[in-house]
Amino acid sequence: MKTINPYTGILVALTVITCWFISLYLLLAWDFAWNNPLVYLMVLVQMHLYTGLFITAHDAMHGTISANKKTNNFIGYLSVFLYAGFFYNRLYAKHHQHHSYVHTKEDPDFAPHGFWKWYFRFMLNYVTVIQLVIMAIAYNVLKIWVDERNLLLFWVLPSLLSTFQLFYFGTYLPHKGEHDNEYHSSTLQKNHLVAFITCYFFGYHLEHHQEPRMPWWQLYKTKG
Template sequence: MKDPNKFTGLIVALTVIACWFTSLCLLLNWHFNWTNPLVYLTVLIQMHLYTGLFITAHDAMHGTISTNKTVNNSVGYLSVFLFAGFFYSQLYTKHHKHHRHVHTADDPDYAEHGFWKWYFSFMWNYVTIIQLVIMAVAYNVLKVWVAEQNLLLFWVLPSLLSTFQLFYFGTYLPHKGEHDNEYQSSTLRKNHFFAFISCYFFGYHLEHHQKPGTPWWQLYKSKG
């Protein structure tokens, strides 16, 4: 008999990608009015869906999307490329380096001296010239069919905002300062709803380092 939970990780991953794609298509074709408050709410929703793309790729890096390695990695490649033209293999190497050398000079996610220096160091470690070229080409191709204001507001801006969301809740808050555990991590003290909307439960960061094989949608169960 087949395990009914075998495909849950894949279903969750594909649902996140589908929600992002459907939302983006609708927003890029929306003849909106700047005075409509829903415009700004949808930017935040799209930001959250972008964060979901990256979290999906992160789950793939820990092999939690599918037991089939090809399927698992393919979803990871797709998710992170859709996020901002990243290459999964490069992120995979750096992310596992973070887990091996957390809070040290060899940790690509760690920097000392304040939020902004840390953020720009974080971005510098991950953004590449080829990625910027890919995004520039994609932007110029898309604007042939899509209004430029829609591209900027619903495609460019949410992805940029998402980097702040991912960095602040998934790296900066959990790892800043000194900690009394081997993972040099803290955990979010607020409720599960806030933990989900802030960064797909990755505020529960100590729990993630303790159990890296736990997918994001199960991570709340590890919370003590």
């Protein structure tokens, strides 16, 4: 088996963070017209990059960014804070609770009562008052220099849309219904392009539970 360069995880993580930052910086400075179709495409691009931030933090939760724990956790802290002011320690505990108690009452990512109830339970398990305060402060500081329509369209909206992307493709679809495996998970039909675009290969969700220490950019290799 080919050995993975120990710095590749760091490089991938920093690439995602850098792409998100550059894209956001340019979009916040863009004097756009509402009738330009590129505007709406860029909202989706930025949404996907936000999802990449969260997936990067998720990799850190499984220790797959760097063998150096401090480096690994720092990138996890940074990614999830940039995503929406989240605190890595809280998400770390909740996520490992999901892996330990998948599809049970103790699973913070599970609610067997339909899409919307499940989504709101999912969000309430992770969103905190202090996080909302941080985001409110950041918004009001940023709007001193940034046009408010740019903030709403390229900073607020993509992050909100990203929560639906993460939830639908990374939690709801894989775990809804009953399954005949110990991880109570289904998996996306093999299509690496679709799997990447939808949720950075986390549609291959059964495979993720089977090999949780496989980084997202290697996860497609587990798909038979």
